[in-house]
Amino acid sequence: MKKLLSAILLAIALAEFTLALPVHAADLANGAKIFNANCSACHIGGNNVIIANKTLKKEALEKYGMNSLEAVKTQVSKGKNAMPAFSGRLSESQIEDVASYILEQSQKGW
16 A cells, blocks of 8 residues: 555656656757857847847846846847847747847846
């Protein structure tokens, strides 16, 4: 009986752990490549050559409510103002990779 109970508890624990894993783990190296190919012309070093105060730096992302993966993915996908939408040019996976790269770089201070 103890073995059965232990097996059930182990199965539940493994199921919870498996369900908590993300479906797509971001590839930061790929995110860097995508950023350099598509974003760096306007956002080199985390700056913004169009609207100088709306950088990709940690403080600006926090100030403008862009400091989450979902917010950055939405901005990259849909664009806004002078920023073009990339949803037709990049896959969802590529958008997640570049958004993750941007957030990581902002934490590191670019």
